Amino acid sequence: MRKVWFVGAGPGAVDMITVRGRELLTRAGAILYAGSLVSPRHLEFAPAECVHADSSAMTLEEMVAWLVEQAGRHATVVRLQTGDPSLYGALPEMVRPLTRAGVAVEVVAGVPSFAASAAAALESLTLPESTQTVILTRVPGRTPMPDTERLRDLARHGTTLCLHLSITLWPVIREELFAAGWSASAPVVVVGKATWPDEETIVRGTLDTIEEACQRAGVRSQAMILLGPALGACQADAAPHSRLYAPEFSHGFRSTWEK
Ligand code: SAH
Numbered sequence: 001m002r003k004v005w006f007v008g009a010g011p012g013a014v015d016m017i018t019v020r021g022r023e024l025l026t027r028a029g030a031i032l033y034a035g036s037l038v039s040p041r042h043l044e045f046a047p048a049e050c051v052h053a054d055s056s057a058m059t060l061e062e063m064v065a066w067l068v069e070q071a072g073r074h075a076t077v078v079r080l081q082t083g084d085p086s087l088y089g090a091l092p093e094m095v096r097p098l099t100r101a102g103v104a105v106e107v108v109a110g111v112p113s114f115a116a117s118a119a120a121a122l123e124s125l126t127l128p129e130s131t132q133t134v135i136l137t138r139v140p141g142r143t144p145m146p147d148t149e150r151l152r153d154l155a156r157h158g159t160t161l162c163l164h165l166s167i168t169l170w171p172v173i174r175e176e177l178f179a180a181g182w183s184a185s186a187p188v189v190v191v192g193k194a195t196w197p198d199e200e201t202i203v204r205g206t207l208d209t210i211e212e213a214c215q216r217a218g219v220r221s222q223a224m225i226l227l228g229p230a231l232g233a234c235q236a237d238a239a240p241h242s243r244l245y246a247p248e249f250s251h252g253f254r255s256t257w258e259k
Contacts, residue, residue: 004067004077004103006091008084008110009038012196016116017042021080021108029074032066037082037222039196060090064097071103084112087136088164112136114162117191117224121202125160127230133159139166139173155180160228167192167223170211177207177227184208189226192219 005024010016017025025031025045033042035054043052051070055063063079070077085091085107095105114136118125125134135154139145143165155161155177166173167190177186188210192201205213214223 002071002075002077002103004071004079004098004105005108006079006081006085006089006094006105007108008112009033009042009080009082010111011083011113011116011194012039012199014039014041016111016195018108018110021110024076024078024108025080028076028078030070031078031080032063032070033080034082038080042080060093064094064101067094067098068101068103071098071101082110082113083116084110087112088138113164113194113224114226116194117162117189117226120191120194120200121189121204121226122234123189123226124230124233125162125226125228127233130229130233131159133157134162135159136162136164138164139169139176141165141169151176152179155182155227158229160226160230163225163227166225167214167219167221170214173225174207182207182227186227187231189231190214190219190223191226192217192221192223194224 007021007024008018009021010018022045025042026047028046028050030051031043031046032053032055033040034056036056043050046052051074053066058066067077067079079094081089086109091107098105114125114134126132135157137149137151137154139151151173163173178184185206185208188205188207190203190210192203193199201217201219203210203213203217203219214220
């Protein structure tokens, strides 16, 4: 059956795609890749005769038309996009018209940039007795936010925040976080181009200092902003240990007799 596969390429480095995603590239008849955020080196794994196009200058309609046309010619068509396709990936806008055109669709998950950023900075996003919740969000830029999801409301929970698409919007971020009661000394970690060879940059600071620190480090795009009480735990002398590994704690994979 002819199919368009939406494949998460992962955050940047070519070896951060899943084995399943790579395997699809090796048998793809056509690949539409998001050239602004996905490395063209992924194309080296495609067969020599594979047709490919960079979607960065295309409209949504042009992308869908390209995918439909290629699905008429090839059994395996790949739409390669950054990170994981379920996050800020315009998936429904592409899936709906493809389905209407009678093209089957399947998604292959990718390593999301928030996870790659946490790994790069040696950060855990959850910390026992501190925060057990992670909020993936953004602040409004050209894309508005739903009224119920203002950062000032989300940030009141005091949980970990991973801000996407927001690196140029520090004044908004600060205003919202201060309105939620955060202090100017709250720690912030910014990871630019996580996993990209020779381009990954990690910037640490506080709400007060981070904008300038990012400017100094040249981090202006493709950056993840991590905030919250779990930050810095790996570097701290003492942090509460996860109950998961407490001897008296038993769960499905490790019963108490293993104590
Ligand atoms: N689907 C992607 C997100 C796309 S939105 C995912 O799963 O991660 C684009 C935003 O993701 C960027 O503005 C930035 O905030 C973040 N991002 C993407 N790649 C990144 C990387 N390599 N390092 C840090 N942040 C990244």
